[in-house]
Amino acid sequence: xxxxxxxxxxxxxxxxxxxxxxxxxxxxxxxxxxxxxxxxxxxxxxxxxxxxxxxxxxxxxxxxxxxxxxxxxxxxxxxxxxxxxxxxxxxxxxxxxxxxxxxxxxxxxxxxxxxxxxxxxxxx
Numbered sequence: 338x339x340x341x342x343x344x345x346x347x348x349x350x351x352x353x354x355x356x357x358x359x360x361x362x363x364x365x366x367x368x369x370x371x372x373x374x375x376x377x378x379x380x381x382x383x384x385x386x387x388x389x390x391x392x393x394x395x396x397x398x399x400x401x402x403x404x405x406x407x408x409x410x411x412x413x414x415x416x417x418x419x420x421x422x423x424x425x426x427x428x429x430x431x432x433x434x435x436x437x438x439x440x441x442x443x444x445x446x447x448x449x450x451x452x453x454x455x456x457x458x459x460x461x
Contacts, residue, residue, distance in 0.1 A: 342406040344378065344433045346440075347371075347415060350398035350426040353385045360399050363424055367403060370414050375407025383443040392426045404433075404440055 347367060351360050364382070371377055383400035392398070405411075412430055419428040 342375065342408060344437070345405055345407065345412065346431050346433060347403040347405065347428065349401045349403075349419065349428045350388070350392070351401065352393075352395055352424045352426055353397040353399050354395070355399075355424045359424060363422060364401055366418065366422070367401075367415060370418060371403065371405045371407055371411060373411070375405050375411050377403065377405045379404035379440045381440060381443050395426060398426050402440060402443075 349363070349367065351363055353360075368377065368380070379402065381402040383402065385397050385399050388396055388398055416428075416430060419425050
């Protein structure tokens with residue numbers, strides 16, 4: 338009996354200084370590669386967020402998570418394409434173990450100048 342295609346995570350960090358159209362084109366190209374021979378399970382845009390450390394003198398990146406089922410050839414094509422695409426600061430493809438929980442909702446980032454919601458105190 339054939340095993341189902343494994344579930345993979347593709348996480349990309351795209352240069353935040355690129356125009357929105359160029360960043361969208363990079364994300365769309367990755368989706369097109371996956372959809373050619375696989376299926377997308379989760380597609381989350383986490384938006385522009387600060388990096389923990391600078392990459393190529395950039396301090397912000399556009400974060401994107403794509404979870405999918407696909408054969409090995411798709412992984413090789415994705416890795417090669419993202420490695421040579423200008424504007425991709427980093428990418429990571431990992432195979433998720435069976436039973437791995439679903440992807441979390443995109444985390445929220447406090448924007449500069451935003452006011453945090455008040456914290457309710459609990460008295461004992």
